Amino acid sequence: MSTPRWREPTSSLPLRWGTYRGRYLAGLLLIVGGAIQLQGSNTWSLPLLLIGTTAHAVGWSIMPAQGWRRMLAILPATAQIWLLLTGPASVWMFILPYLCWLLVRHRPLASYVTVLFPLANGFIVPQFFMEYSGMPQALVISMVVFVASAWLARVIAASALIPSKSPAVSR
Template identity: 40%
Template sequence: MSTTTLPTPSPPARRLEFSGRYVVGLTLIVVGVALSNLMSTYTLMLLGIGPLVQLIGWLVMPGALWRRLLVLLPCLLAGLVLRAGPDFAGAFVVLLAGWLLVRHRPLHSYLTLALPFVASFALKAALDSYSMTWVMLLLGTLVTVGGAWAAWWLAETRRIPRKSVRTLR
C-alpha cells in the first residue's frame, strides 16, 4: 500500500508595502533634488543631472499616470528653487503636496501641508544668510518627511471601513 502526501497549499502571496517601484522612485526623487541643490561653480553638470534624475523618479513611482504628470513641473521647479536659499523654503510645501497627490492620500491628510508651510516662515526668520542654506535643506527635509508620515498616519486612522454588500438571491 503506497501512501501519497499531498502538498499543503501555500498561503496567498501578500502585496508588499514597499514595492520596488516605490523604493526606486523615492530614491531617485531624493537624489535628484539633492543633486540639484549640492551643485557649485565647479559641479554645474549636477544642475542638469539632478532634475533629470528627479523627473525619472516621479515617472517611476507607482500611481495614476495623470497624477505623476501633474506634479512633474511644479516639483521640478520647487527642487530647483530650493537652491536660492532660506527665503525659498516654502518650496517644500510644493514637494509634499506633489508627494501626497501621487500617493493618493485622502483630502484630510493635506492638512499636513501646514507643517512645511509654518517651518518655511520659521526658517526664513531664523536663517538670515545664504551660507545657512544647508541648515534650511536639512531641517526642511526633516519637516517634509515628518509631514509625509503624518499624512500617512491621518490617512490610516481616518480610514472608513467598507461595509459588506449583500447580494439579492
C-alpha cells in the same frame, strides 16, 4: 471579528513593469538624490544641474501611482527644487513637492491639513538661516518637517479608511 488592515492605496494599483516596492524605493531615491544633487551644484557645474534635474523628474515618473498624478507632480516639484537654489528664504515652497507627494501617494483630502507644517516651517526657518551658507541646515530641518508631515498624512489616511471600533448606537 478582526479589524481590516490598512494598505497604501498605491500598493494595489496594477503596474505595467516592476514591483511596487522596487518602484517606490527607486522613485524615492531618485527624487531625494536628484534634489540633493541639484542643491550641491552651481553655475560652474552645469552637468550636475542636468543630472540632478533628470534624476528628480525620473523619480517622480516611476513612483507607483496613477499616471496623471505622477506626470502632474514632475513640473511643480522640479521647479521648486530649482527655486531652492535662491537660499533659505525659499524653503516655504517645500509645500509644492509636499502637495505633489500627497497627490502621488493618493492621500485623502483630510490629510492635506498636514501641509500647514511645511508651510509654517518655511516661514520660521528663514528667520534663523538668512544667508545661503545656512542652506544645509535649513534643508535638513525642512526635510525632517516634510517627512514627519508625510507620516502624519499617512496616519490620517489610515485612520480615515479603517472603520471605528466603537459600537454603533442604535435607537
